[in-house]
Amino acid sequence: MPSPTIFPDTTTTEGFLLVLAIILPVTGILLSLVLGGRYVERIVLVVLPTGLGIAAAVFAAVWRGGHSLVYIVGGWKPPLGIALRADGISAAMMATTAVVICAVGLFARAEFGQPRGQPEARAPLAFWILLLSIWTGLNMVVLGDDLFNLYVALELLTFAAVPLVCLKGEQETLRAALRYLLFALLGSVFYLFGTALIYGAYGTLDIVLLSAQIRPERVTSIAVAMMTVGLLAKTALFPLHLWLPPAHAGAPAPGSAVLSALVVKGSFILIVRLWFDAMPGLSNFAGAQMLGTLGAAAILFGSVLALRQQRLKLLIAYSTIAQIGYLFFIFPLAAGSGAHEPWGSVAWTGGWLQLFSHAFAKAAMFMAAGLIAEALGHDRIADLGGAGRVLPITMFTFGLAGLSLMGVPPSGGFVAKWLLLVATVMEGQWWWAVVMLVGGLLAGGYVFMVLGKALGGASEPSKLCASVSSSREIVALTLALCAVLLGLVPLQPSELLQIGRP
Amino acid sequence: MNALTLFGLCGAALVGLGLFGLIVNPQPLRKILAFNLLGNGVFLLFGVVARRGAAAGLGGDPVPQALVITAIVVAFSATAMAVALLLRLFEETGQATLSSDDPQNADADGGRS
Numbered sequence: 001m002p003s004p005t006i007f008p009d010t011t012t013t014e015g016f017l018l019v020l021a022i023i024l025p026v027t028g029i030l031l032s033l034v035l036g037g038r039y040v041e042r043i044v045l046v047v048l049p050t051g052l053g054i055a056a057a058v059f060a061a062v063w064r065g066g067h068s069l070v071y072i073v074g075g076w077k078p079p080l081g082i083a084l085r086a087d088g089i090s091a092a093m094m095a096t097t098a099v100v101i102c103a104v105g106l107f108a109r110a111e112f113g114q115p116r117g118q119p120e121a122r123a124p125l126a127f128w129i130l131l132l133s134i135w136t137g138l139n140m141v142v143l144g145d146d147l148f149n150l151y152v153a154l155e156l157l158t159f160a161a162v163p164l165v166c167l168k169g170e171q172e173t174l175r176a177a178l179r180y181l182l183f184a185l186l187g188s189v190f191y192l193f194g195t196a197l198i199y200g201a202y203g204t205l206d207i208v209l210l211s212a213q214i215r216p217e218r219v220t221s222i223a224v225a226m227m228t229v230g231l232l233a234k235t236a237l238f239p240l241h242l243w244l245p246p247a248h249a250g251a252p253a254p255g256s257a258v259l260s261a262l263v264v265k266g267s268f269i270l271i272v273r274l275w276f277d278a279m280p281g282l283s284n285f286a287g288a289q290m291l292g293t294l295g296a297a298a299i300l301f302g303s304v305l306a307l308r309q310q311r312l313k314l315l316i317a318y319s320t321i322a323q324i325g326y327l328f329f330i331f332p333l334a335a336g337s338g339a340h341e342p343w344g345s346v347a348w349t350g351g352w353l354q355l356f357s358h359a360f361a362k363a364a365m366f367m368a369a370g371l372i373a374e375a376l377g378h379d380r381i382a383d384l385g386g387a388g389r390v391l392p393i394t395m396f397t398f399g400l401a402g403l404s405l406m407g408v409p410p411s412g413g414f415v416a417k418w419l420l421l422v423a424t425v426m427e428g429q430w431w432w433a434v435v436m437l438v439g440g441l442l443a444g445g446y447v448f449m450v451l452g453k454a455l456g457g458a459s460e461p462s463k464l465c466a467s468v469s470s471s472r473e474i475v476a477l478t479l480a481l482c483a484v485l486l487g488l489v490p491l492q493p494s495e496l497l498q499i500g501r502p
Numbered sequence: 503m504n505a506l507t508l509f510g511l512c513g514a515a516l517v518g519l520g521l522f523g524l525i526v527n528p529q530p531l532r533k534i535l536a537f538n539l540l541g542n543g544v545f546l547l548f549g550v551v552a553r554r555g556a557a558a559g560l561g562g563d564p565v566p567q568a569l570v571i572t573a574i575v576v577a578f579s580a581t582a583m584a585v586a587l588l589l590r591l592f593e594e595t596g597q598a599t600l601s602s603d604d605p606q607n608a609d610a611d612g613g614r615s
Binding site: 080148151152155159162163166169170171174175177178179181182185186188189192193195196197199200203 | 517524530533534537540541544547548550551554555565566569572573576579580583584587588590591594595600
């Protein structure tokens with residue numbers, strides 16, 4: 001049995017913060033629906049900073065306390081009741097989510113603001129409500145401790161993400177949204193199937209209780225395989241990535257930033273919880289190698305396709321597929337180490353850092369792409385010449401975010417990829433290192449392809465469609481700087497990411 | 503063969519049919535229907551789990567039944583959203599397919615599907 005100090009089965013002192021983190025955005029959504037589009041901006045203006053404060057408080061509490069925060073909903077203990085739990089990973093993910101969502105909120109005010117004295121438009125109301133819904137869904141996914149509760153959270157996340165894709169209402173985006181929804185539905189049914197099998201075999205769905213009694217049986221393998229495949233479809237790992245590029249490229253720029261930076265990570269976190277938390281020590285070599293292989297294929301495939309794109313937003317979307325691939329190296333590299341627990345390994349820290357730095361870098365990159373498209377009126381890479389002259393801050397942002405994707409110091413992406421490379425050497429699985437190095441080169445290729453076009457070109461672009469406010473450029477730059485700052489974390493297994501592990 | 507096995511087999515058959523339909527059919531509406539078939543197969547599985555886990559004298563374990571009610575609500579909203587998207591797509595393009603061929607071909611198609 002897990003020791004009581006690590007998994008307290010009563011609500012901890014700061015446990016109420018976890019409930020607040022979920023209830024606050026929901027309250028914002030309900031209020032917006034009741035009061036309508038005129039008030040939604042003011043509501044968001046209150047909810048976003050408050051939510052950021054709550055996330056910071058949870059982060060500080062976990063960091064200082066060194067143990068997970070727990071809230072037992074309604075005083076009913078698992079297995080009958082439901083627990084919310086914030087360990088080190090949840091706290092870090094909550095903080096990342098809050099920062100990115102707040103930045104997106106600041107960035108989107110120009111695009112989805114409701115001008116005074118004009119008739120109320122529908123798109124702004126929809127956008128702000130969807131943004132808050134995504135925040136709710138993500139907080140539920142990182143805090144949930146019950147496999148079925150996590151299913152509901154994941155569905156909430158999907159239902160908020162799909163309409164964001166087709167907010168513009170064009171044919172192509174509608175198709176992309178429908179395709180996304182169909183992939184996500186298939187994934188969720190597979191996940192539900194596995195949940196039913198696990199409940200049938202063990203009589204509980206609580207992750208902590210499961211970890212104590214799970215056995216290497218056939219039904220466990222089938223259930224976990226089904227759930228993993230379902231979650232892979234939602235994470236868009238190769239070869240289940242087909243829905244991602246049109247969906248992420250079709251959404252409005254702030255939407256793309258949230259979708260690419262945060263939403264696909266929600267289902268990834270669930271896969272990690274399933275493999276490392278629910279069945280500690282059971283993850284087998286073959287399964288982990290297979291996930292790693294799919295990740296490697298995603299890196300190569302996504303990067304090569306990114307190089308061949310003609311539209312900037314599609315290029316960035318394909319780069320997301322490649323960067324997701326790196327995350328899956330956690331499975332072979334952290335699970336394989338017999339000497340110490342998976343979360344003490346360098347691969348564990350490297351994988352999570354990759355997730356956080358990619359979240360910041362990709363959000364910044366999509367914002368930069370949105371500003372470029374707004375200023376030039378198009379996002380054809382071939383015609384970007386001179387963009388560096390008119391949008392110097394934005395191109396700088398793009399370049400900084402690109403550093404993190406390539407894995408060039410100083411950046412969070414560098415630390416993440418370096419730690420993963422070290423792990424391949426320590427584990428003796430050199431084949432992943434080859435893929436990572438090639439992937440870095442290819443990423444360099446597509447980032448420089450854009451920068452070369454934008455910074456080259458002697459003349460100014462023929463016409464500017466609109467001028468973009470420098471405050472929005474600075475929001476994007478701040479996110480890119482966050483990705484760079486992550487490069488300052490020490491090159492060793494992080495203490496924070498091990499909090500709340502057995 | 504007892505009733506429980508029969509239920510389980512029915513669930514398996516529904517899952518198989520639904521999965522086949524979801525993968526093979528190109529039309530989105532049929533895919534949505536196939537998803538519902540697949541989902542119902544999984545719901546039946548929950549019923550089987552509830553009956554098997556029941557203590558002596560009880561008709562069924564209530565927890566899977568509670569889970570299934572939630573899952574049905576989720577599947578219902580998912581279907582509603584998919585159909586709404588499909589209707590909007592039909593309004594915009596005059597056809598309900600996922601293939602994004604260029605408009606000339608689409609017109610020749612005449613809203614098939």
